[in-house]
Amino acid sequence: MDTINREANGAAADKLAAFAASADVQKIRSVAGEILAVADLLRREPRLRRALADPGRSAEDRGELISAILSGKVSDDTLALLSALVSGRWSGPGALLDGAERLGVDALLSAADQAGELAEVEDELFRFSQIVAGDGRLAGALSDSTAPLASRNELVRDLIEGKAKPATVSLAQLALAGFGGRGFDSSLSRLVELAAAKRDRSVAYVTTAVALSDAEEQRLADRLAALYGRDVSLKVDVDPRIIGGVRVKVGADLYDGTVARRLAEAKTALAK
Structure with a gap:
């Protein structure tokens, strides 16, 4: 997110933080659902997106437009948050949609955080x-x-509704729609990272040939925390194909100490 969009999103995010600090869990969840419903509307209505992100309109005009469209259809709290969002200066209609989705995600995560x-x-x-x-x-x-999308949403509900937290179901469905313009897999990964960031943690994707013991996971988490200067949430995947060793990915950093990698490098060296 570039500087312009960060500033626009920041004003709405600050307003959300103030709201979440004084609201109960159910109210925050309700507002999150309404914001994501409006984000879905923006996804389906490009003309509306363009109008609400139009730099030729004043912030007041854009705020009045969203109020005229949503007044009586969403809560006053939701309307206040969305008015703050569209009143910001966005780099384009797509950025506004991303901002609305992110605001809804932040609201869902705030509710989950408050509920423990x-x-x-x-x-x-x-x-x-x-x-x-x-x-x-x-x-x-x-x-x-x-x-x-409706049929894919129904499939997700059939798979995890009642087995996972309501926020998880909602976020998985947002991933289906392509959160931030991403594909389904990368949308899920980004949502995992945002949930971890809400807990002031980085995410480390760890691949091992065999399952790690609790003690081994803790040692690895401690080493990564010391390296990155913050707590790290390990997401471990067991894949026998790597034969042995460990592969760790944190953000753009990849540490590959797997036997499979070393064998591939040896094969390449012999071929030369």
Whole structure:
């Protein structure tokens, strides 16, 4: 997110933080749902997106426009947050849509945090991404952008509703729609990272040939925390194909100490 969009999103984010500090969990969840519903409307209505992000309109004019459209259809709290969002200066209609989605996600995560469920939501999203990645037919069905979004949403509900937190279900469905213009897999990963960031943690994606013990996970987490200067949330995937060793990805940093990598390098060296 560039400087212009960060500033526009920041004003709405500050307003959300003030609201969440004084509201109960149910109210925050309700507002989050309304914001994401409006984000869905913006996704489906490009003319509305353009009008609300039009730099030729004053901030007051854009605020009046969103109020005219949503007054009586969403709560006053939701309307105040969205008015703050559209009153900011955005680089374009797509950036405004991203900002609306991010505001809804932040609201959902704030509600989960207040309910003491944030760590569970983070882990549930990761586990769901692993289940999908391990089933080619399921991954294909959920990632198929030509299939109706409503049917894919229903599939997600059938898979995890009642087994995961409501916030997890809502965030998984947002990933189907392409959070921030991403594909389904990368949307889920980004949502996991945002949930971890809400807990002041980085995410480390760890691949091992065999499952790590609790003590081994803690040692690795401690080493990464010392390296990055903040707590790290480990997301461990067991993949026998790497043969041995460990691969760790934190943001753009990749540490690959797997036997499979060393064998591939040796094969390349011999070929030369």
